[in-house]
Amino acid sequence: MNDQAMPAAGEPIVPIEDRLIHPVGERAAVTPKERMTILRQLMPEQDAQARARNFEEVNLGLPQQLAMLEAERCLQCKNPVCITGCPVRVNIPRFIDLLARGDMRAAADSLLDDNALPCVTGRVCPQESQCEAVCLRGKKGDAVAIGYLERFVADWANHHRDSAPAVPTSSGKTVAIVGSGPAGLTAAGELAKRGHTVTVFEAFHAAGGVLIYGIPEFRLPKDIVHDEVTRLEQMGVRIEPNAIIGKTYALDELRATFDAIFIAVGAGLPVFMDIPGENLKGVYSANEYLTRVNLMGAYRPDADTPVLHGQRVAVVGGGNVAMDAVRTAQRLGAAAATIVYRRGMDEIPARREEVHHAQQEGIGFEMQVAPVEVIGENGWVTGLRCVRMELGEPDASGRRRPVPVPGSEFVIDCDMVVVAIGTRSNPILTTSAVGLKVNEWGYIEVDGAGMTSLPGVFAGGDIVRGAATVILAMGDGKRAASAIDAYVRGELPVAQPEATSAAI
Numbered sequence: 001m002n003d004q005a006m007p008a009a010g011e012p013i014v015p016i017e018d019r020l021i022h023p024v025g026e027r028a029a030v031t032p033k034e035r036m037t038i039l040r041q042l043m044p045e046q047d048a049q050a051r052a053r054n055f056e057e058v059n060l061g062l063p064q065q066l067a068m069l070e071a072e073r074c075l076q077c078k079n080p081v082c083i084t085g086c087p088v089r090v091n092i093p094r095f096i097d098l099l100a101r102g103d104m105r106a107a108a109d110s111l112l113d114d115n116a117l118p119c120v121t122g123r124v125c126p127q128e129s130q131c132e133a134v135c136l137r138g139k140k141g142d143a144v145a146i147g148y149l150e151r152f153v154a155d156w157a158n159h160h161r162d163s164a165p166a167v168p169t170s171s172g173k174t175v176a177i178v179g180s181g182p183a184g185l186t187a188a189g190e191l192a193k194r195g196h197t198v199t200v201f202e203a204f205h206a207a208g209g210v211l212i213y214g215i216p217e218f219r220l221p222k223d224i225v226h227d228e229v230t231r232l233e234q235m236g237v238r239i240e241p242n243a244i245i246g247k248t249y250a251l252d253e254l255r256a257t258f259d260a261i262f263i264a265v266g267a268g269l270p271v272f273m274d275i276p277g278e279n280l281k282g283v284y285s286a287n288e289y290l291t292r293v294n295l296m297g298a299y300r301p302d303a304d305t306p307v308l309h310g311q312r313v314a315v316v317g318g319g320n321v322a323m324d325a326v327r328t329a330q331r332l333g334a335a336a337a338t339i340v341y342r343r344g345m346d347e348i349p350a351r352r353e354e355v356h357h358a359q360q361e362g363i364g365f366e367m368q369v370a371p372v373e374v375i376g377e378n379g380w381v382t383g384l385r386c387v388r389m390e391l392g393e394p395d396a397s398g399r400r401r402p403v404p405v406p407g408s409e410f411v412i413d414c415d416m417v418v419v420a421i422g423t424r425s426n427p428i429l430t431t432s433a434v435g436l437k438v439n440e441w442g443y444i445e446v447d448g449a450g451m452t453s454l455p456g457v458f459a460g461g462d463i464v465r466g467a468a469t470v471i472l473a474m475g476d477g478k479r480a481a482s483a484i485d486a487y488v489r490g491e492l493p494v495a496q497p498e499a500t501s502a503a504i
């Protein structure tokens, strides 16, 4: 770092922003003391009132000047704890240093070496509870905006990448991947790079998993996912849509045809509240609601798939899924869209940024409240009867459990209810595959290399972990690809330690 090139006594001090213009490969002349004075850059975003009625992306991305200024905030720690905070161990200071040097190509190569979908993770990772939670700069003030920088470098790479990726020489081995979410897509890319012939079987008509059917356009533009899928196809990966393994083909049929299999079917089966009135018209699971809008395009007036445009919408839950559903309802014209969550604001599991954006957009929050009945007239929802909650004694996990406050019942007027209280494993594949071991919750059991009880059949992502995060699913895809590569070559992989799981 060029800390020596400071002005001599009496020379005017050039603002740090102006020192960022320097030859590629060099660092700006910024002293350690000055570095500590640079404030965390704010993400430019669409005006809250305007975006609450459109589906365009909320965050607009840092311009290069601000990204390079933010990169200057990184201390290039000798012990970069941010790397240990990242579930896939991205070498964060390395790509930030290259960005600060203005060497965008090298920064992009460095990032893509560690993370196959940085355009996605730079937008949806819960950085505040991972890399940024442990960043040294956060000890006194704000952490380095690692997620914003990741997004900047990834978007730069996307706009500047070569037209078509190289097609590797064939290994003669074939691999089937079941499910095209982040776990499946990452594994497909890694295996294709190694020359294996990969076929991805996907139940829906489009590839991308939750990235395409769950997370809305205003958080993750679908072009980004389509581009990734197109790149995989250019590398020779074949995507077979509308193919449900366990129905269209049996797992055994795939085992007879392919040298190895990776199961990455996610955990998309909705959980309901099990309260009276849940069968009324106007009650959706968040998965169905978001799939209709995102995947089937039901927000467009000319779409074939219908969706209710509730005027007063209550969304039950406090995770990212609930936030996506409530903000979608508002964008579809709801006059009042409200989160109903049984714990307090400090315990809400959604990403902090999503909660903040929802608040800016005028979403209502009924906290420490639990639904007890969906009420209706003529078969349609007219309200959600709820009870207020308070924190009781700690449960087995040490968290104080919410308990109902006697006599506190009240009704939220609404014509639509969206249930977003979690999902679990879909049994279609797991119950039809003879000899495939699952745990008591229906998630597939794997060994340290990601192999299931069936030889040559690997699994990863949410179907192993339970509903988790994009980055953990991608990490599983990458680890499984290495293990599958070793397996098809006749070498058994060395077991890797499992990354920690994080709830969404």
Ligand SMILES: Cc1cc2nc3c(=O)[nH]c(=O)nc-3n(C[C@H](O)[C@H](O)[C@H](O)COP(=O)(O)OP(=O)(O)OC[C@H]3O[C@@H](n4cnc5c(N)ncnc54)[C@H](O)[C@@H]3O)c2cc1C
Binding pocket: 124, 125, 126, 178, 179, 180, 181, 182, 183, 184, 201, 202, 203, 204, 208, 209, 210, 211, 214, 215, 243, 244, 245, 246, 264, 265, 266, 267, 268, 290, 320, 321, 324, 351, 426, 428, 429, 460, 461, 462, 463, 467, 468, 469, 470, 471, 473, 504
């Ligand atoms: C609305 C929503 C918002 C979220 N927001 C965030 C966020 O902001 N940040 C974050 O990190 N995580 C978020 N998550 C969680 C994250 O998306 C998941 O953890 C991740 O997508 C899991 O990846 P996966 O590849 O295991 O499975 P999935 O993404 O679920 O993909 C599985 C794919 O397999 C297909 N499939 C299922 N069964 C079969 C079958 N039998 N045959 C063929 N195909 C099959 C499915 O159609 C699907 O396309 C969110 C989840 C949801 C639902």
Ligand code: SF4
Binding pocket: 073, 074, 075, 076, 077, 080, 081, 082, 083, 092, 093, 134, 135, 136, 137, 144, 146
């Ligand atoms: S911990 Fe923070 S300051 Fe240190 S290297 Fe990582 S990003 Fe930079």
